[in-house]
Amino acid sequence: MPFFYGKIDVSYVGFLFLDKNGKPSGTPRWEHYFKRIVEKYNGIYKTPLPEITPHVCRHTYCSNMAKSGMNPKTLQYLMGHADIGVTLNTYTHVAYEDIQEEVLKVVKPR
Numbered sequence: 001m002p003f004f005y006g007k008i009d010v011s012y013v014g015f016l017f018l019d020k021n022g023k024p025s026g027t028p029r030w031e032h033y034f035k036r037i038v039e040k041y042n043g044i045y046k047t048p049l050p051e052i053t054p055h056v057c058r059h060t061y062c063s064n065m066a067k068s069g070m071n072p073k074t075l076q077y078l079m080g081h082a083d084i085g086v087t088l089n090t091y092t093h094v095a096y097e098d099i100q101e102e103v104l105k106v107v108k109p110r
Contacts, residue, residue, distance in 0.1 A: 030054045062091035067098060 017025040034052050042048040058079075065075050066088075076087040 027054060059091050059093060062087065063093045066092045067094075 017030075019025050019029075031053055034054060038049050038052055062075065062079055065078070066072070072084060072088060075092075076084045079087050079091060081087045081091075
């Protein structure tokens, strides 16, 4: 995606990506980019990628930050959630390996 060097509309703050007119680059555009990338990958490699969307990346980010030990209230703020339950119960996912690792911490003597 090219860099934007023109005047930025200051009514749009907090967005990571802007289009060529200085407006926020919307979800449909990013979903299209992701779809094209996955299709291109799947046309080259034998093991296909599943459908990946920007929203899937949001879940992955939240899960990885929680697993790394980030304070849940900080994570809630970064995710933009008013309710921490949304952050912890909807966006944070735990893998079987994570559960196994946590249980082993408790049962293994130090």
